[in-house]
Amino acid sequence: MNERDSEAVGATFIKAGHTLCNIEEDADVLLFNTCSVRDAAERKAKGKIGYMRKLKLRKPQLIIGVMGCMAQRLGEKLLDELPHLDFVLGTGQIHKALETVEKIAAERSRFHDTAICPEEIDMLGAHGENSWSAQIAITRGCNRFCSYCIVPYVRGREVSRSLDSIISEAKMLVASGVKEILLLGQNVAAYGLNGDIRPPADGHSPFAELLEALNEISGLERIRYTSPYVSYFNDRLIGALAHCSKVCHNIHLPLQSGSDRILQAMNRQYTAQSYREKVAQLRDAIPDLTFSTDVIVGFPGEEESDFQLTRDLMNEVGFEQAFIFKYSPRPGAKSALLSDTVSEEEKLRRNNILLDDLQLRISRKLAALNGSIQEVLCEGVSTRNKSRWTGRTGTNFVVHFEPDAAVKTGDLRKVRITRSGNVSLFGELC
Ligand code: SAH
Numbered sequence: 088m089n090e091r092d093s094e095a096v097g098a099t100f101i102k103a104g105h106t107l108c109n110i111e112e113d114a115d116v117l118l119f120n121t122c123s124v125r126d127a128a129e130r131k132a133k134g135k136i137g138y139m140r141k142l143k144l145r146k147p148q149l150i151i152g153v154m155g156c157m158a159q160r161l162g163e164k165l166l167d168e169l170p171h172l173d174f175v176l177g178t179g180q181i182h183k184a185l186e187t188v189e190k191i192a193a194e195r196s197r198f199h200d201t202a203i204c205p206e207e208i209d210m211l212g213a214h215g216e217n218s219w220s221a222q223i224a225i226t227r228g229c230n231r232f233c234s235y236c237i238v239p240y241v242r243g244r245e246v247s248r249s250l251d252s253i254i255s256e257a258k259m260l261v262a263s264g265v266k267e268i269l270l271l272g273q274n275v276a277a278y279g280l281n282g283d284i285r286p287p288a289d290g291h292s293p294f295a296e297l298l299e300a301l302n303e304i305s306g307l308e309r310i311r312y313t314s315p316y317v318s319y320f321n322d323r324l325i326g327a328l329a330h331c332s333k334v335c336h337n338i339h340l341p342l343q344s345g346s347d348r349i350l351q352a353m354n355r356q357y358t359a360q361s362y363r364e365k366v367a368q369l370r371d372a373i374p375d376l377t378f379s380t381d382v383i384v385g386f387p388g389e390e391e392s393d394f395q396l397t398r399d400l401m402n403e404v405g406f407e408q409a410f411i412f413k414y415s416p417r418p419g420a421k422s423a424l425l426s427d428t429v430s431e432e433e434k435l436r437r438n439n440i441l442l443d444d445l446q447l448r449i450s451r452k453l454a455a456l457n458g459s460i461q462e463v464l465c466e467g468v469s470t471r472n473k474s475r476w477t478g479r480t481g482t483n484f485v486v487h488f489e490p491d492a493a494v495k496t497g498d499l500r501k502v503r504i505t506r507s508g509n510v511s512l513f514g515e516l517c
Pocket residue numbers: 124125235236237238272273274314315316341343381382383412413414415416417
């Protein structure tokens with residue numbers, strides 16, 4: 088989501104005649120878009136912004152701004168903490184980045200605004216130079232209030248964009264050459280439910296309607312989405328995932344824990360069994376579906392037995408990818424009131440066990456694809472080996488292959504898999 092916001096802010100600057108630059112020393116304006124989900128992200132951002140003080144001493148006209156979740160959470164305090172900072176814009180005000188920079192350039196004043204903006208931000212449709220893939224934010228904010236999570240506090244209440252505005256944005260992107268669209272939201276499957284946190288009744292899913300409408304856009308090849316909350320997959324949505332040919336067969340389905348006791352303390356409104364059943368239902372409808380997930384280790388009160396339940400469920404589901412996070416108390420979120428009972432050392436141990444399991448599983452899954460023919464969306468020259476190209480299967484495996492003279496970025500091509508590595512596949516164009 089932050090990446091998408093940064094792109095949109097960048098696009099408004101380009102439209103106003105500015106240019107983006109990659110080297111901090113060359114910039115007249117430095118904008119930091121920040122995350123607050125874990126303490127480590129905030130510490131890293133503050134470290135980086137703090138480091139820019141030297142640059143500002145050498146170049147007093149430099150304008151430095153902070154946007155995003157940390158800006159929202161800390162607001163004016165950031166201006167006190169970082170005297171070389173010019174402005175702070177919260178998550179609901181990022182559409183004002185350009186006018187804020189212009190105002191500061193004219194007045195040399197300091198500024199902060201963290202008002203939550205409940206309306207759809209107009210700028211959301213602004214895109215940079217898209218190649219074959221683009222992101223579209225379909226919802227903002229979150230109403231779920233998982234007890235560990237700062238997002239509802241820093242991004243505000245859940246708001247869905249209108250179907251028409253998303254479809255016209257997608258058509259505009261496809262007309263400019265985009266082949267793959269990634270739909271973004273804290274819970275994309277709650278799209279169009281007007282902030283109601285109850286999962287939709289059977290037969291009703293505005294997110295399914297959106298996928299079906301996108302699936303009709305000619306020239307668009309692939310539709311991905313992240314992240315959906317497991318309880319929102321009803322028959323209507325599962326049916327749409329199965330019959331929309333452009334919707335990729337990969338779901339990022341955050342689990343967080345395999346222990347019902349911990350899930351309840353996290354205010355995740357599902358059980359390990361209901362998660363398991365949903366995965367089975369999805370696999371029934373789409374047999375080659377792959378899954379990735381998010382898991383938190385060391386939530387307050389997580390015992391070894393809870394951790395084992397998580398480990399067992401992860402192995403049972405057989406996630407092809409997983410992001411494991413060590414619990415980090417976030418001031419303001421409910422769980423911050425609980426004592427952080429699991430030591431950092433123990434969190435790291437649990438984290439590493441899950442990562443080792445994952446690596447073993449991925450190697451096996453990749454090896455099983457040896458000899459198969461996969462359709463890949465060609466992304467361009469491989470970063471590791473310039474003589475190869477990289478592509479991705481709809482199931483989200485990375486494939487490296489020898490290019491032929493005809494291959495172009497954004498092409499869908501068939502590749503015969505000849506070898507598997509630890510994290511990716513190797514093959515030849517058919
Ligand atoms: N809306 C998404 C999650 C966004 S945050 C969803 O519900 O799927 C991304 C991930 O960060 C979460 O899934 C969770 O695993 C992790 N996370 C959030 N808060 C955290 C915290 N306080 N400590 C550690 N990990 C956290």
